Amino acid sequence: MARYIFVTGGVVSSLGKGLSSASLAYLLQSRGYKVRLRKLDPYLNVDPGTMSPFQHGEVFVTDDGAETDLDLGHYERFTGISAKQSDNITTGRIYSDIIQRERKGGYLGKTVQVIPHVTDRIKEFIKKDVSSEDFIICEIGGTVGDIESLPFLEAIRQFSNDHGKKNTLFIHLTLVPYMRASDEIKTKPTQHSVKELRTIGIQPDIIICRSEQPLPFDQRKKISLFCNVPFENVIETVDVKTIYEAPISFNKEKLDKIVLKYFKLKSKKNVNLNPWKKITNVVLKTKPKVNIGLIGKYVNLKDAYKSLDEALIHGGIDNNVKVNLIRIESDKLKPNEIKEKLKNISGILIPGGFGKRGTEGKIEAIKYARQNKIPFLGICYGMQMAVIEYARNVLKIKKATSSEFSKTGVNVIGLIHEWNRDGKIFKGSKKELGGTMRLGLYEAKLKKNSLIQKIYRSNSINERHRHRYEVNIDYKDKFEDKGLIFSGMSPDHKLPEIIELKNHPWFIGVQFHPEFKSRPLNPHPLFSSFIKAVKIKNAKY
Known part of the structure; x- marks a missing residue:
């Protein structure tokens, strides 16, 4: 039987x-539970x-094509469990479902209300797809x-x-601010x-x-007293230097033991923190450094490329180097500054x-990478910009462009209305923007003896997509000529x-x-190979 936290x-x-x-x-x-x-x-x-992305950070995509909150990326990276459509819900989705049902007469003439109809729908979601x-x-x-x-x-x-109550547990995360002027930790907000x-x-x-500072005994006791929580259940989490220290920190505070004790369960095996200690050691103490230029439109907001940042760190871990990300705004990148x-x-x-x-800045940066033999990785839109750059400067199609942002010119990138996955046809739309892209896991066949085949060590791969336009x-x-x-x-x-x-x-x-x-414990081969190439290039400087 499932317990709910x-x-x-x-x-x-x-x-x-x-x-x-x-x-x-x-x-x-790690203690043996699913x-x-x-x-x-x-x-x-x-x-x-x-x-x-300025509003919400990156959009994380699951295998089955759900566009979700970036926290699902954290869930996957820490546990290795692939998230599903049924693991993220919003108020918008709930109200949309309820209104559709009401329009079809599904409530049999009843007045539709927040309680019980909205709350019942939320409870249905919490229990859905649990085995x-x-x-x-x-x-x-x-x-x-x-x-x-x-x-x-x-x-x-x-x-x-x-x-x-024996099957449910409530955890509340709060800020305990440190007032530098008075050198005090304040519990009142909590x-x-x-x-x-x-x-x-x-x-x-x-x-x-x-908190920024360790929580003193007196403050912890005060929180326990005023918040009606046992002293040992007041847990501190001091800011860490890398997110991969978090499991180590929470284990030190005995969070997992407290949870199991609450549910009257015993650990099935000992926690293995060695992988996280190894990763933390590499991330914090590795001295060789490589500079990667991340050129995009949303570089001022770190969460906009959260999974990408982490994947590059994973590639660095695999190559025993520290990745130094240099963020460059593409719309401010001029040809004479490249x-x-x-x-x-x-x-x-x-x-x-x-x-x-920002497209022209990206295209100029790609041209620079191509001509100067700098390792280059273009992801989704980045690949499309590489195709446009090559068409303009090598194929001499000066008006090469994408129908996404130009009504004139030669569309080497265009809108595709249908995608085939596992024998099923999925239809896209230019009018309806939400959920109408090529989303989720799709198969790709790799060319024999190509670099990509050597990287993946496979003839066929399955990767997650999120785009509407195609080459x-x-x-x-x-x-190819x-x-x-x-x-x-x-x-x-x-x-x-x-390409x-x-x-x-x-x-x-x-x-x-x-x-x-x-994943930090299983870096993606493409990022490992990219960082390896960058490391070789860096050694030549």
């Missing part, structure tokens, strides 16, 4: 509920697919006190009553946050205190994206998946997002 947050957002949930999941998993992680988001968007899991960890997005979060908090309160939670009817069983801005860079990466803004297959022969090889194709040979360049040490573009499948 609900993780809420107070005081401010972005405290690390996702990392805390993922770390706890790993610790329980775990599942879920995210309940209170915003009214149906999913984050149409949201700007043999021992623990279901549900992170509630937002902050206690937000009006948007109230239906979710009410739903988990009801859920605890429905399933029994007290108010817990008071707000208790007003709703939820008494937290464990409080995780996020040489100066990229002179100390050993590798160039163009990430995914949408729209016209125009009509130009394949012209590109000039040295740009289409080394990965869809099984029906209609959609180019991977690579002859007579270049390492130049690859992929239509998919390999970063979504990279």
Whole structure:
């Protein structure tokens, strides 16, 4: 029978509920239990697919094509368990489902209300698609006190009553600020946050205190007293130098033992923290460093490329080097500045994206990488920009462009309305933007003796996609005649998946997002190979 753990947050957002949930999941998993992680988001968007990265950070994509919150990326990286469509829900999705049902007469004339209809739908989601899991960890997005979060908090309160307190556990994560001027750690925000939670009817069983400084005994005892939580269940989490220290930190605080004790369960085996200690040691103490130029539109917001940042770190771990990311805004990258801005860079990466803004800067950077033999990796949109650059400067198609951002010119990139996956046809749309792209896991066949085949050590791969536009297959022969090889194709040979360049040490573009499948304990081969090439290039300087 599954036990349910609900993780809420107070005081401010972005405290690390996702990392805390993922770390706890790993610790329980390491103790021999089967775990599942879920995210309940209170915003009214149906999913984050149409949201700007500046608003929400990256959109994480699952194998089955769900566009989800970036916290699901943390869940996957820490546990190795692939998330599903059924692991992320939003207020928008819930209301959309309820309204559709109401329009069809599904409520038999009843007045549709937040309680019980919205809360019942949330409870259905929490239980959905649960089979043999021992623990279901549900992170509630937002902050206690937000009006948007109230239906979710009410739903988990009801859920605890429905399933029994012995089968449900509430963890509350709060900020305990350090006041530098007075050299004091303040517990009052935590007290108010817990008071707000208790007003709703939820008494937290464990409080995780996020702080810049270790939590003194007196402050911990004060939180225990005023928040009605046992002293040993007040857990500190001091800011760490790398997120991969988090499982070690929580284990040191005995979070996993406290959870098992609450549910009257015994550990099936000892926790293995050696992989995380090894990774932390490499990340923090490795001295060789390589500079990677990340050229994109959203570089000022770190969460916009969260999975990509982590995948590059994983590649660095695999090659025993520290990756130094130099973030460059593509729309501010001028042709006459390219040489100066990229002179100390050993590798160039163009990430995914949408729209016209910043395209010319990306194209110029790709030209520089191609001509100067700098290792280059283009992901999704980055691959498409590499195709346009090659068409303009090598094939001499000066008006080469994409129909995504130009109505005139030669479209070497164009909108494809249908995709074939496992014999099923999925239709795209230019009018409906949300959920109408090529999403999720698709197969690609690799060209024999190509660089990409050597990297993957396979003739066939499955990777996650998130895009609407494709490389125009009509130009394949012209590109290959000039040295740009289409080394990965869809099984029906209609959609180019991977390009690579002859007579270049390492130049690859992929239509998919390999970063979504990279793990710290299992780095993605594409990023490991890219960092290896960068390391070799760096050694030549």
